[in-house]
Amino acid sequence: MDQARSTISKIFNGEPHSYTRFSLTQNMEGDNSQVEMKSPSDMDEEAGGNGVGDNLNHNSNRKPYLSQKLGRTPKNIFFIAAAILLIFIIGYLIGYLVTSCAASVLPFEDQPPPETNVIPLMDWGNVKLLLAQKVRADNFENVFRDFTFESHDAGSPGDVALANKVLNKFKSYSMNTWTDEHFVKFHDPPTDGYNIVTFKNGSAEHPRGFLSYSATGKVTGAVLYAHYGQEEDFMLLRDKNINLNGRVMLVRAGRNTFAEKVANAAKMNASAVLIYPDTVDYPFDSDMELFGHVHLGSGDPYTPGFPSFNHTQFPPVQSSGLPKILAQTITTRMAMEILRKLGGQNVPEAWGGVNRLGDESDHVTVEVNNILAEKKINNVFCVIKGLVDADRYLVIGAQRDAWGPGFATSTVGTSILVELARAISEMVQNDGFKPKRSIVFASWSAGEYGSIGATEWLEGYLSSLNMRAFSYINLDGVIAGQNGFKVAGSPLMYSLIESTLKEVNYPGQSMPLFSQFAQGNWEANILEKSLKMDNAAYPFLAFSGIPSVAFGFTSGNSVYPYFGTKLDTREKLNGFTSNQVPQLTETAARFAGHMALRLVHDHLLRMDVSKYDNIIRSNVAKINGKINSHRCKLKNPFGWFLCGLTVRWLISASGSYSRASRNLASDIQNSDLDDIEMCRIINDRIMTVERNFLSPYVSPIESPFRHILLGSGPHTLKALSNHLNAFRTDSPEEDINLFRNQFALATWTIQGCANSLAGNIWSLRNDI
Template sequence: MDQARSTISKIFNGEPHSYTRFNLTQNMEGDNSQVEMKLSSDMDEEAVGNGVGDHRNHNSNGKPYMAQKLGRTPKNLCFMAVTTLLIFIIGYLIGYLVHRKKDLAPICAASVLPFKDAEVHETGAAPLMNWDDVKKLLAQKLTAAKFEPVFSEFSSDSHQAGSPGDEALGNKVLKKFKEYGMTSWTDEHFVKVQDPPASGSNRLVFNGKEERPTGFLSYSATGKVQGSILYAFYGQENDFMLLRDKNINLSGKVILVRAGKISFAEKVANAAKMNASAVLIYPDPADYSIGDTTQLFGHVHMGSGDPYTPGFPSFNHTQFPPVQSSGLPKILAQTITTGMAKNILKQLGGQNMPQGWGSYFKLGNESNIITVEVNNVPTEKKINNVFGVIKGFVDADRYVVIGAQRDAWGPGFATSTVGTSVLVELARSISDMVKNDGFKPRRSIVFASWSAGEYGSVGATEWLEGYVSSLSMKAFSYINLDGVVTGWSGFKVAASPLMHSLIESSLKEVNSLNKPATLFSQFGKGDWESNVLEPLKLDNAAYPFLAFSGIPSVSFRFTPANSDYQYFGTMLDTREKLNAATASQVPQLAETVTRFAGHIALRLVHDHLLRMDLMKYDRIIRTQVAQINGKVKAVQRMTPQLLPKALTVRWLISASGSYSRASRSLAADIENSNLEDIEMCRIINDRIMAVERNFLSPYVSPRESPFRHILLGSGPHTLKALINHLEAFRADDPKADADLFRNQFALATWTIQGCANSLAGDIWSLDNEI
């Protein structure tokens, strides 16, 4: 048996591509007897509404059945023939057991009832711990009191990306991962960012008064412009449309906008579309209570990652010809303080502000001239991402990634300290469960500490770009821990639709275990999706995982009441400010979000099948296809010369139907499959994993349009772009192009059809209906 134990130990500690259900070993005496072991999991889980057959995931709490083949010889058989009735009965029983054993083929595992008193033996094929025990173990490992020393350890007043403070924190995270017995490593990149000038400054001059703000916006265009200033509220598209409807000329203007509602990058991009020359962004007292002198920091890259190596990783810029992301702005951008903005606003002339914009100021006129000068300088920085992994026992090469930003402009307590602390505590808890409590995850969990998050998820995106081929086949989910605690009154989640059902069940479980349960109070009010879900935005670190790499992702946060956290991007993001925003419940809230993240991650690595709701995308596709169909018919009625009757939506509708049938077909395959068959589970899981990835358009370059997801990405390849293009036809916009639309239409149609084909399985499984 020592040899058997040695063989099993090698399986547990190794990293095979997959495991067979049985491990066969010879005994120490070298005879032909064999030991065959399997796992039985006959208890179905309680259904939670998953669109891919959640009820088929078992609890993995059955005892393995062990049968040993008993040695028999002709001499034994002859002896049994002439023995007493008692010996005959014993022989009969032995024969019965042997016959029973032969009937136990591997594919019939689900139909076998193990002996209640059979000895439990591990095979490495699946975890024996049921889900209720996993939940209880995680709850035991996590307490609010344990977060206080972790907060202290990972707090820092100065840890900007690439700085000694950032490197020191990275080393602390790496040390923790090693202490927990995890395999750990670092990933080094040389990235190019933009910092304020080391000598000199950025400045603005208005009516003879010069201001020199110390806050800045990385990736702004540089230079000096002079023009009349115009107030544009939050700088959203509809704000600029309202100004244009007032016959206000926007070309060449310096635009003054409030911070909030949308990202800095989106404000600048919207202004650039109107041919503005520069953008000034300030925190308005209606949204921020941070004083008149607080400086704002941020970036204006309409994308993520190093914008000077778009679509490929940054390891040495000297190896590449000069190239820039299409998301870099061509106009100047600068933050100013509330006090500076007040001084400008009170001197503006021109038209009154539209209703709802404020009643005390004017919009500005041609005589309100301002000079803006931006002198930011490009800087190359070495950054390190830090990783640790808890390896799975069945499919070790399939993994969920859990990540948190480590850097910040200033103290960054809510920005990075809390998320890093949650990451480390979750790694400690799950590692302890594996080492000391017998929990054996089927798949692996990768923990990641990112650098350069403040410059636009640079560390995370560069890692994605560097390993995109590997990750798209192996990483099945990303859980983002950035900014998870910013208030205590509400709770918001942004995620891939594939994960919505898993999120719902995790909320219920954590809410039932959490004390006080009011921390998830919004969940219980009416429709949970309308109360909790929000769109996944471009400036969220989970967005490139989803829209660039096709990895289902989730991001979540406790929020203040009716507002956003005011101190992101400032030097005021401290423990004291976060205490004030959370009624001093930071440790309790951190414990809750850690449990929530843990429930999602553990469910994904515990169950036979990945909990992904394929039918959610079916509803989204059908809704958008219906919108496109209606708008195409409307344009054909109004302007048939633009879109002739020959252009039909039939094939797009057909592709939508193909996805629907393919997703239902996969649900049927799950229902009819033996989930104790490890290879079958792996095949089904790979089909599920391919869904998000196949929504990435193969017809656009990741360098020019990195967010290629046709449903959740950005660019002309998306279904939303098709809808907007049809609106342009209806508005008689000169930018509307019939040939371009038909090309976009055809490529989007086949992208959906291709996703359906992949979901259907092997090429020989396809038919005309799919």
């Protein structure tokens, strides 16, 4: 064939003597024009004649008859014959090749089916069985020993050594690993001197416990007992016409976070807060110290909204969640000495346990000398890559640091993290399990200071994570008892949580967790309505818009008292679990593993977007009811504002979301779920829901938890409802312009989420 191509090329692109030129001459004597094709030799012969007259004479050279008849010389006839022969040979070769190829092609009906690139699903029952075989209670004893450290504060040598152990474990499973380094600022207790608490003329106390991120300095004020320091506790005191300004609030630990207690006190213009463990909630030695932080937020409060990478230039700002008043923990003994000497009014009957609230003369002096220090922390990661959508990933994480031994705080969670990484990697490498999407395993540092490691990672890679990470499962504190089981998370995951509760059995029994703890109504008895701000899953959900879940065994109505102390040991946890720690840990690991594997196994993400429909409707109905009940009835300016306020657009936005969720369900019903591209499109629509509930109209520096349904700040629907209460009671917090703006922006955030869920731009309706 190459020879044939070479010959043809020479024919059409050869030397000058082998091609013809066209000479166009017009017959001036006749009415018609004639075109004559002449060879170079003809043109040469004509050149020797008499110019134009000779050119018009076609027979002037008296050529032989054959040449005259064909207009060719014998030389040209030879070339024409050769060309015809070559064309015949080429045609024969082409025919031969076509016949040979056709013989090797199967008939149409015998053709193999077209490639769909669908990876065959392993039966879900087999997946569950494999996980159960690999996650065993017996395995955890060795893992507990590997990760039990007496001291591993964030950034300490113990924390670094533990990080290296986790990293080496991941590497031993032949997994892709990496680390993430941050430089963050902590408040640590004073290295020289003490924090000091002095009541009246008594001797100065030097508590060893401390609260990171407290304001520093020295204040003196009258003590006021404020129960647990919840909002309703302070409202009750204010309703009693008690002066709260400049008071030092004495509150019990528990029920809400240290940061929330301090923030609530600061709203009442308190000067300081003292927090103690009451014997009702903390049945341990009266001199046991409490440790914690009071940053109302997560992450490094000195780089809000920014990752704390080394040498990065940050604006000179601080988190709005940093308190401006002093905060200090004291022991039970110190608190009892103060409470016994208080005067003033009697405590509310419902509070009990304490006689008096405190008088203006019950002065206490609080001095906080914590020091600010920068430390390096490391997060440790590994990944199992998906085989279809490798760029979509689930994250499973656990904090690694603790104030002391931190067995329940971090050792159990870290052990589950490492064991799940081992088990699932073996399922992929040895047992034929093929996850469609990727799983990232993350070991965080500085969790005790407000989920700093997790939050800094989110801040550093937010633009990638909220487009690709579709869920987060938190393993912190999953064993804190055995008599109860609690789950909190995104409503998108409620259906997955319910099905997992029905599939995973209680330790040592054939009874599933659902039957053991649901008691007929799992949402009432197991589901907690919101994640707590000090849970690492909270920034994933409310800051990054990634559906998240946290869970754990509890002690019923009581709490595990050793969190945030240096008594959090294996022995103490054994006492709270009847020595069932390995068995409970196995069940917790299987619960997390079931959810994770379901999310990477199925064609479609196991998330139910309709669950948000009822939540939106409930919030809208509450706002609408409050506006209608007070419309044109209030005498203050807000009453007139309500007369002109319409809830129509908010109701319309709620309806848009409802329609979009129903349309998605219809699209799923009518789609070919074996089509990889179709599944990816649907999954991407599902993934937009959570992140589109993040208000795009507020700054992550001022209001980092931008989720309008589950976040915190004036932009949330809950805040709008509370703002209506403030107008009703003529509270100083009322602000008509702020309410008007936040009301409009919340409406459009819901509508924007509905538009995104609806899919393509041509599927949208401008109902608002």
